[in-house]
Amino acid sequence: MVTTDTAPLFDRVAIVGIGLIGSSLARALAEYGIARQVVCADRNPEACAKALELGIVAEATTDLAAALAGADLVVLATPVGSFATVGEAIGPLLKRGTIVTDVGSVKQATLRDIGPHLPDGVHLIPGHPVAGTEHSGPEAGFATLFQGRWCILTPATGADRQALARVTEMWRRVGSTVEIMEASHHDRVLAITSHLPHLIAYTIVGTASDLEEDTKSEVIKFSAGGFRDFTRIAASDPVMWRDIFLNNREAVLEILQRFTEDLTALQRSIRWGEGEQLQDHFTKTRAVRRGIIDAKQA
Amino acid sequence: MVTTDTAPLFDRVAIVGIGLIGSSLARALAEYGIARQVVCADRNPEACAKALELGIVAEATTDLAAALAGADLVVLATPVGSFATVGEAIGPLLKRGTIVTDVGSVKQATLRDIGPHLPDGVHLIPGHPVAGTEHSGPEAGFATLFQGRWCILTPATGADRQALARVTEMWRRVGSTVEIMEASHHDRVLAITSHLPHLIAYTIVGTASDLEEDTKSEVIKFSAGGFRDFTRIAASDPVMWRDIFLNNREAVLEILQRFTEDLTALQRSIRWGEGEQLQDHFTKTRAVRRGIIDAKQA
Numbered sequence: 001m002v003t004t005d006t007a008p009l010f011d012r013v014a015i016v017g018i019g020l021i022g023s024s025l026a027r028a029l030a031e032y033g034i035a036r037q038v039v040c041a042d043r044n045p046e047a048c049a050k051a052l053e054l055g056i057v058a059e060a061t062t063d064l065a066a067a068l069a070g071a072d073l074v075v076l077a078t079p080v081g082s083f084a085t086v087g088e089a090i091g092p093l094l095k096r097g098t099i100v101t102d103v104g105s106v107k108q109a110t111l112r113d114i115g116p117h118l119p120d121g122v123h124l125i126p127g128h129p130v131a132g133t134e135h136s137g138p139e140a141g142f143a144t145l146f147q148g149r150w151c152i153l154t155p156a157t158g159a160d161r162q163a164l165a166r167v168t169e170m171w172r173r174v175g176s177t178v179e180i181m182e183a184s185h186h187d188r189v190l191a192i193t194s195h196l197p198h199l200i201a202y203t204i205v206g207t208a209s210d211l212e213e214d215t216k217s218e219v220i221k222f223s224a225g226g227f228r229d230f231t232r233i234a235a236s237d238p239v240m241w242r243d244i245f246l247n248n249r250e251a252v253l254e255i256l257q258r259f260t261e262d263l264t265a266l267q268r269s270i271r272w273g274e275g276e277q278l279q280d281h282f283t284k285t286r287a288v289r290r291g292i293i294d295a296k297q298a
Numbered sequence: 299m300v301t302t303d304t305a306p307l308f309d310r311v312a313i314v315g316i317g318l319i320g321s322s323l324a325r326a327l328a329e330y331g332i333a334r335q336v337v338c339a340d341r342n343p344e345a346c347a348k349a350l351e352l353g354i355v356a357e358a359t360t361d362l363a364a365a366l367a368g369a370d371l372v373v374l375a376t377p378v379g380s381f382a383t384v385g386e387a388i389g390p391l392l393k394r395g396t397i398v399t400d401v402g403s404v405k406q407a408t409l410r411d412i413g414p415h416l417p418d419g420v421h422l423i424p425g426h427p428v429a430g431t432e433h434s435g436p437e438a439g440f441a442t443l444f445q446g447r448w449c450i451l452t453p454a455t456g457a458d459r460q461a462l463a464r465v466t467e468m469w470r471r472v473g474s475t476v477e478i479m480e481a482s483h484h485d486r487v488l489a490i491t492s493h494l495p496h497l498i499a500y501t502i503v504g505t506a507s508d509l510e511e512d513t514k515s516e517v518i519k520f521s522a523g524g525f526r527d528f529t530r531i532a533a534s535d536p537v538m539w540r541d542i543f544l545n546n547r548e549a550v551l552e553i554l555q556r557f558t559e560d561l562t563a564l565q566r567s568i569r570w571g572e573g574e575q576l577q578d579h580f581t582k583t584r585a586v587r588r589g590i591i592d593a594k595q596a
Binding site for chain 1: 505519523531534536587
C-alpha cells in the first residue's frame with residue numbers, strides 16, 4: 001500500500017551511500033512524493049555520477065557538508081562498519097531538529113557508533129528495512145523494494161516521539177510494516193533469521209568452490225537440487241556482510257554455537273545409522289515451515 | 299520440449315510408490331503418450347485410492363504381483379531405504395526382457411540393493427531425475443515436473459544398451475536432459491549439490507525451533523532475511539531424506555567434514571575480527587553464483 005495523496009513528510013532528505021538500499025529509498029521517496037527533494041552523498045564519484053544519470057536524486061556529491069546542508073532527514077545507507085567514521089564526520093554538520101536514521105542490518109552498532117557523535121537536539125531513530133536482493137549498487141535499486149516488507153525501528157529509551165512518528169510514517173508510505181523493538185533483541189532475532197543463513201550459505205558455496213575443477217563444474221550443472229538457493233544468498237555484497245558479522249559478533253557466535261552442536265548431533269546420527277532420530281528431526285522442521293506459511297511470510 | 303507425436307515407448311509401466319515423483323511420472327507418461335498403460339503399486343491403500351480418484355493411473359493396487367504382471371517397465375519410486383525389501387519382493391515377479399529403473403537420489407544403493415535380486419535377462423537402469431518440490435504424496439505431483447531438468451542415469455558396466463536407450467528416451471520425452479555417469483560419481487556430486495544443503499537446512503530450522511517461544515515467533519515473522527529459503531528445503535519428505543543420508547553416508551560425511559572446517563575458519567575470523575579474510579571469502583563465493591548464471595541454471 002503506497003500513499004501518494006498526502007503532503008510530503010520531509011523537505012530535503014540526504015541519503016549517505018547510494019547502493020541498493022539507498023537508491024531504492026531515494027526512488028521511493030521521490031516517486032511517492034514523500035520528500036520534496038532527495039539528494040545523496042557517496043564517497044565514490046562513480047556512484048554519484050550513476051545516481052545523477054539514473055535521475056534518482058536532485059544532487060549527488062562526494063561532499064558530505066554539501067549534501068547535508070538544509071536536510072531535515074539524513075539516512076545512513078553505508079556498510080555498518082563505516083558508521084563510527086560517518087558519525088564523526090556528520091556530527092558537526094547537523095543542525096538542531098534534524099532526524100538521523102539508518103538502514104543497517106545490525107542495530108546496537110548504530111546506537112554505539114552514531115549516537116555519541118550527534119549534537120543535542122538531533123534525533124537518532126535507528127532502522128532496518130528487512131528487504132534486499134543479491135545485487136548491489138545504485139543501478140540495482142527499485143522503488144517497490146520495501147513494499148510488503150518489515151521495517152524494524154530500534155529507538156533508544158527517551159527517543160523523540162515526533163521523530164519516531166515521522167520515520168515510521170516514511171516507511172509506511174514506501175509500503176512497509178513497521179515494528180519497534182529493542183536494538184539488542186533485534187540483533188539476536190536477525191542473527192538467526194538472516195546472519196546465520198548468510199554465513200552458512202557463504203560457507204557451503206566456498207566449500208564447493210574448493211573442489212577439484214571437474215567436480216566443481218558438475219556442482220554448477222546440477223545445482224538445482226538445493227545448492228542453487230545457497231549461491232543466490234552467497235552472492236550478496238561482501239563488504240556489507242563482513243561488517244554485519246563483525247558488528248553482531250556475540251549474537252552470531254552464540255547462535256552459530258547452537259547450530260554447530262545440532263549439526264554434530266545429526267552427523268553422528270548419520271554415522272551410526274540412527275534413522276529414527278533423523279526422521280524425528282526432519283519431521284519437526286516441517287512444522288516450522290507450516291508456521292511461516294500460516295504467518296503469510298512464505 | 300515434450301514430444302507427443304511418436305509411438306508409445308512402453309506398453310505397460312508399473313510405478314512402485316505413488317508419491318510426488320511417482321505420480322508426476324505417471325501423469326507425464328500418460329499425458330504425453332509415452333506408455334499405453336500406467337499402473338501403480340503402493341503399500342498404502344489410501345495412496346492407491348487417491349491415485350485412482352485423481353485418474354492418473356489405470357490400476358492402483360497394494361498387490362505388487364498384480365501391478366507388475368505384463369509390465370515392460372517397472373519404475374521404483376519408493377524411499378531408497380526400502381530398495382532391498384522391494385528388490386527382494388519384485389525379483390521373482392519379473393519376466394525376461396523387463397526393464398527396471400528407479401528415481402532414487404542415491405545411486406550406488408540402487409545397484410547394491412536392487413541389482414542382486416533381479417533374474418537374468420531383466421535390465422536394471424538406475425536413474426535420478428533432479429527435480430522435486432517440498433510437497434509429498436500423489437496429489438502433489440504434476441506432469442511438467444521434469445521439464446527443463448536433468449535426469450542422471452547410472453547404468454553398471456555392461457548394462458543392456460537398448461534398455462538404456464529406451465529409459466533415456468522416456469526421460470527425454472518428459473522434457474528432461476539425460477546425463478550418464480558412474481553411480482559413485484553421482485553420489486559424490488549430489489552430496490554437495492543436494493544432500494549437504496538439505497542437511498544444513500534441516501539443522502538451522504531445527505536450531506531455530508529450539509529457541510524460546512517468543513523469539514521463535516519473531517523468527518517466523520522476520521524469516522524473509524534468508525531463513526525462509528531454508529525452511530522450504532527443510533519441509534521436504536522426512537522419510538525420503540532419512541534414507542538418502544543413511545544410504546549416501548560416506549560421501550555426505552566427507553563433504554560435511556570439509557564444510558565444518560570451512561565454517562570453523564569463518565567463525566574464528568568473526569571472533570578475532572579478521573575483516574579481510576571474511577571479505578575475501580565472500581567475494582570468492584560471488585564467482586560461483588556467476589558460474590551458475592552463465593550455465594543458465596539460475
